[in-house]
Amino acid sequence: MKTETGLSKRSDRTALRILAAIALVSATSAPAQPADPLPSWNDTASRRRIVEFVKTVTEPGGKGFVPPAERIAVFDNDGTLWTEQPMYVQLAFALDRVKALAPQHPEWKTTAPFSAALAGDLKAVAASGEKGLLELVLATHAGMTTDEFAATAADWLSKARHPRFGRPYTETVYQPMLELLAYLRANGFKTYLVSGGGVEMIRSFSERVYGVPPEQVVGSTIATEYRVKDGVPAIVRLPKVDFVDDKAGKPVGIQKFIGRRPILAFGNSDGDFQMLEWTTAGPGPRLGLILRHDDAEREYAYDRKSPFGRLDKALDEAPGKGWQVVNMKGEWKAVFAAGP
Amino acid sequence: MKTETGLSKRSDRTALRILAAIALVSATSAPAQPADPLPSWNDTASRRRIVEFVKTVTEPGGKGFVPPAERIAVFDNDGTLWTEQPMYVQLAFALDRVKALAPQHPEWKTTAPFSAALAGDLKAVAASGEKGLLELVLATHAGMTTDEFAATAADWLSKARHPRFGRPYTETVYQPMLELLAYLRANGFKTYLVSGGGVEMIRSFSERVYGVPPEQVVGSTIATEYRVKDGVPAIVRLPKVDFVDDKAGKPVGIQKFIGRRPILAFGNSDGDFQMLEWTTAGPGPRLGLILRHDDAEREYAYDRKSPFGRLDKALDEAPGKGWQVVNMKGEWKAVFAAGP
Numbered sequence: 001m002k003t004e005t006g007l008s009k010r011s012d013r014t015a016l017r018i019l020a021a022i023a024l025v026s027a028t029s030a031p032a033q034p035a036d037p038l039p040s041w042n043d044t045a046s047r048r049r050i051v052e053f054v055k056t057v058t059e060p061g062g063k064g065f066v067p068p069a070e071r072i073a074v075f076d077n078d079g080t081l082w083t084e085q086p087m088y089v090q091l092a093f094a095l096d097r098v099k100a101l102a103p104q105h106p107e108w109k110t111t112a113p114f115s116a117a118l119a120g121d122l123k124a125v126a127a128s129g130e131k132g133l134l135e136l137v138l139a140t141h142a143g144m145t146t147d148e149f150a151a152t153a154a155d156w157l158s159k160a161r162h163p164r165f166g167r168p169y170t171e172t173v174y175q176p177m178l179e180l181l182a183y184l185r186a187n188g189f190k191t192y193l194v195s196g197g198g199v200e201m202i203r204s205f206s207e208r209v210y211g212v213p214p215e216q217v218v219g220s221t222i223a224t225e226y227r228v229k230d231g232v233p234a235i236v237r238l239p240k241v242d243f244v245d246d247k248a249g250k251p252v253g254i255q256k257f258i259g260r261r262p263i264l265a266f267g268n269s270d271g272d273f274q275m276l277e278w279t280t281a282g283p284g285p286r287l288g289l290i291l292r293h294d295d296a297e298r299e300y301a302y303d304r305k306s307p308f309g310r311l312d313k314a315l316d317e318a319p320g321k322g323w324q325v326v327n328m329k330g331e332w333k334a335v336f337a338a339g340p
Numbered sequence: 341m342k343t344e345t346g347l348s349k350r351s352d353r354t355a356l357r358i359l360a361a362i363a364l365v366s367a368t369s370a371p372a373q374p375a376d377p378l379p380s381w382n383d384t385a386s387r388r389r390i391v392e393f394v395k396t397v398t399e400p401g402g403k404g405f406v407p408p409a410e411r412i413a414v415f416d417n418d419g420t421l422w423t424e425q426p427m428y429v430q431l432a433f434a435l436d437r438v439k440a441l442a443p444q445h446p447e448w449k450t451t452a453p454f455s456a457a458l459a460g461d462l463k464a465v466a467a468s469g470e471k472g473l474l475e476l477v478l479a480t481h482a483g484m485t486t487d488e489f490a491a492t493a494a495d496w497l498s499k500a501r502h503p504r505f506g507r508p509y510t511e512t513v514y515q516p517m518l519e520l521l522a523y524l525r526a527n528g529f530k531t532y533l534v535s536g537g538g539v540e541m542i543r544s545f546s547e548r549v550y551g552v553p554p555e556q557v558v559g560s561t562i563a564t565e566y567r568v569k570d571g572v573p574a575i576v577r578l579p580k581v582d583f584v585d586d587k588a589g590k591p592v593g594i595q596k597f598i599g600r601r602p603i604l605a606f607g608n609s610d611g612d613f614q615m616l617e618w619t620t621a622g623p624g625p626r627l628g629l630i631l632r633h634d635d636a637e638r639e640y641a642y643d644r645k646s647p648f649g650r651l652d653k654a655l656d657e658a659p660g661k662g663w664q665v666v667n668m669k670g671e672w673k674a675v676f677a678a679g680p
Binding site for chain 2: 069072146190199200203207213214215217221224225226228232233235242248249251252255256257258259260274277278281
């Protein structure tokens, strides 16, 4: 297969290795600025726009200069930083947890949506709608302390494998996005995740995988309660939704948790529309980016018609709003660190 | 007046200036470590315990070493970082806002608690209880965008004066605490505010006054909504409480916003009890501190009997829990940067 640059994938991989070696050598003398900070990005429109934006906001004395404290960049997680197909990772976790907890809940065998989850009938699970999915999430994400939940999530992530790629989900993160996160941080940005997913699940791996510490993760939350039992305090997760960090909830979550309007937002679906809108409507230089999944061979192609991560309205409005659409197929040299 | 060190206040002030000069000279060669990072703290038990704790958690290879990323320190605001007498600053703001908004609300003249607020009858306001105070807060803190609210709060803070000290409230912050915040940050700590007060009000001055950026402020929140009007998006504050960051709400807020358990907590009232308990019950080195207001001459003396910032249960339990009680009168050389 030839990529848009005309190089074979093998040549690309070799080129990447050389670039990585150069970066390593260069790093010895100037740690923050490797020779090419974005080696997995082809030299196409998206890369150029990103580099231009970073140059604009970091140039001392330039008219677009933004002080480091205000360089807030927000990233959606599912479908923007890692694969969200064939289903959200958190849903895969919930389905596995239903199976693990089933012996304690004999009634689940005959109660929807649990019966569908136990039968592995993903279509029926999806058909149970938002209400059904919420029931699955609450039954599997509540009723334990935050520490216990984090340990369960970390354990699952270490063992579960992506059904197509056969790798841990944490290895389905996108190499070009890891490079972009690091590039922004090297330029004084503070990088945040702003996800519709549950905040504690993401926090269990965000630092190790993305270099984003727990306190820079904004996500959906369930209600919790502080309890002291036999002198030992704990924070207990309750089966009640506290906040849904999706769609119009994303700017609300950004304001609540961060308290500043970002200057860069990167998403991939209509769930990110308002986050992009809020970010790019502010004064001064702003950058809104949308990852378009058009690469069935290396990852997935789905945009307008997927139950997970549908990209429709945001794609239509991107040109008018000045948002940059990143086409995975043509603009990324590599998708995953482990290939392809 | 003589302080516990036997020096007059004038001598103390001179000593402080000399120390500041030394710090400045020293800073030229080693910016992070002035000669004495805590010049306003007497050499008494609290100071020694703080310095010992910082030494323990920062000593590479030491058995109490804590990686910088986990050095989270949380500070209550009212009564811990600035004066909360004769009333919470946010309540003073709410009362002034009631007066400013009264022409648009003729019904307030005859409706409690607004009538009491307009008459300046603080006792009747206090007697209206939590419900009454909440009504005042919601009527004055909602119904505008977050940007508008922040501008109103900043404008008020620039004009309002503390009734006793005749200075802006932002100059009733405690000099020893500013030094402590800076000292912790110089030692790799990330300093957070965790306040029962409204998060947006505190964010409007936290960076300038405390060096704590908006994203490191945890506080009470009201519900907000994302709205787009004539193509311009805004986040609108609704007259509905979202989260109360006080008492058992403090550890809940810490987990929700920060997602890590702090290793140091500093409070001054029973409203901080659970925050101290949650912080100091964790494994490894932990430090809980309580500021005791026992200095009627330089500030206030109130602990067990104040409607604002009552310190009763936490004071009783401090010895058993190993929390360090900081006595303002004997342990602080200076209270305010501007004196006394």
